[in-house]
Amino acid sequence: MQPSGAEVHQRIARISAHLYPSNPKMGDGSILERTNCRAKGGAPGFKVAILGAAGGIGQPLAMLMKMNPLVSVLHLYDVVNAPGVTADISHMDTGAVVRGFLGQSQLEGALTGMDLVIIPAGIPRKPGMTRDDLFKINAGIVRTLCEGIAKCCPNAIVNLISNPVNSTVPIAAEVFKKAGTYDPKKLLGVTSLDVVRANTFVAEVLGLDPREVEVPVVGGHAGVTILPLLSQVKPPCSFTQEETEYLTKRIQDGGTEVVEAKKGAGSATLSMAYAAVKFADACLKGLRGDASVVACAFVASQVTELPFFASKVRLGRTGAEEVYQLGPLNEYERIGLEKAKKELAESIQKGISFIRN
Numbered sequence: 001m002q003p004s005g006a007e008v009h010q011r012i013a014r015i016s017a018h019l020y021p022s023n024p025k026m027g028d029g030s031i032l033e034r035t036n037c038r039a040k041g042g043a044p045g046f047k048v049a050i051l052g053a054a055g056g057i058g059q060p061l062a063m064l065m066k067m068n069p070l071v072s073v074l075h076l077y078d079v080v081n082a083p084g085v086t087a088d089i090s091h092m093d094t095g096a097v098v099r100g101f102l103g104q105s106q107l108e109g110a111l112t113g114m115d116l117v118i119i120p121a122g123i124p125r126k127p128g129m130t131r132d133d134l135f136k137i138n139a140g141i142v143r144t145l146c147e148g149i150a151k152c153c154p155n156a157i158v159n160l161i162s163n164p165v166n167s168t169v170p171i172a173a174e175v176f177k178k179a180g181t182y183d184p185k186k187l188l189g190v191t192s193l194d195v196v197r198a199n200t201f202v203a204e205v206l207g208l209d210p211r212e213v214e215v216p217v218v219g220g221h222a223g224v225t226i227l228p229l230l231s232q233v234k235p236p237c238s239f240t241q242e243e244t245e246y247l248t249k250r251i252q253d254g255g256t257e258v259v260e261a262k263k264g265a266g267s268a269t270l271s272m273a274y275a276a277v278k279f280a281d282a283c284l285k286g287l288r289g290d291a292s293v294v295a296c297a298f299v300a301s302q303v304t305e306l307p308f309f310a311s312k313v314r315l316g317r318t319g320a321e322e323v324y325q326l327g328p329l330n331e332y333e334r335i336g337l338e339k340a341k342k343e344l345a346e347s348i349q350k351g352i353s354f355i356r357n
């Protein structure tokens, strides 16, 4: 039997409200104006939210995640311009269903049911600033968003991009502990841009294709805490002392190189979106159960005496299931490690104290 006109209208209204929860006007079912009104949003794949989706990183990140075949639902949340970015990205003819969420009152809708939450929300550096100078503003932003995660999707994997990562990850951990939802395997600070840069700069020196190069970068994500292990580069190779010093410094200062080139217009956004998607894709492959998915991330760790440290981790169905030891370091790297740990200890403590005190 054919459905009646009223039934058809009701059906459209239901589907439409499901697709556009942040735009009630789209849910009135009065006209069949959205070509995707029959979308089910139930295709196999993972549900991913981006918090800070309208920003310099958020927008290209949203675009690249919409292109990822492992994603079935993509939620875009921001305190500004989320509907515009959502409308734009939703026209891409890829599988993921996109929904937009604007402002604190819609955070719950953005987060409920998510498998992976990626957070690039917060202010970026201007020339002359350190990442730690962002703490004052970004610490509070990260706290609020993580309180939302604890409430609405406590089992989601969290990829934290907002700087200073060395402090925002401990902040997130403390928020989750307070809420009783902390799972150290599921909280990952994103340091993949350091690896992406290291692969690029090392490939330049060696005259190789960057896609063939793998550089482990450990420690943290700021200045001397970024420690590339050039003695462990794949394919195996060696560097002169001059090359080692040049590469280490360039990798550590990669973020500042972009901040200065942008002259006050922000920090790395496009390479960061690329690096974030590479890392998110690894997390989703781990969630899917793929074997041997390995990437560097800033995680809860027993690799050193510090409670958090970036190193290679194996990603699986429950997050960072294994945290790898650093392997043999040369003298230059051992000295670098001591410097990194000193600064890291302070940044981690600053994050912990922000929530505890």
Ligand SMILES: NC(=O)C1=CN([C@@H]2O[C@H](COP(=O)(O)OP(=O)(O)OC[C@H]3O[C@@H](n4cnc5c(N)ncnc54)[C@H](O)[C@@H]3O)[C@@H](O)[C@H]2O)C=CC1
Residues within 6 Å of the ligand: 051, 052, 053, 054, 055, 056, 057, 058, 077, 078, 079, 080, 120, 121, 122, 123, 124, 125, 134, 138, 141, 144, 145, 160, 161, 162, 163, 164, 165, 190, 191, 192, 193, 194, 221, 266, 267, 268, 269, 272
């Ligand atoms: N982990 C890493 O390797 C990297 C981290 N970053 C960091 O990522 C962050 C974002 O950088 P950009 O995208 O360039 O900045 P941006 O200013 O272009 O975008 C940030 C976005 O966050 C949004 N936002 C602010 N408060 C929010 C809240 N409470 N809830 C949701 N969204 C909120 C803003 O509206 C804006 O759309 C910065 O802290 C930056 O330092 C940047 C590059 C690399």
Ligand SMILES: O=C([O-])CC(=O)C(=O)O
Residues within 6 Å of the ligand: 124, 125, 131, 163, 193, 254, 255, 256, 258, 259, 267, 268
């Ligand atoms: O340098 C910054 O402020 C942004 C960042 O973390 C990076 O590009 O590595």
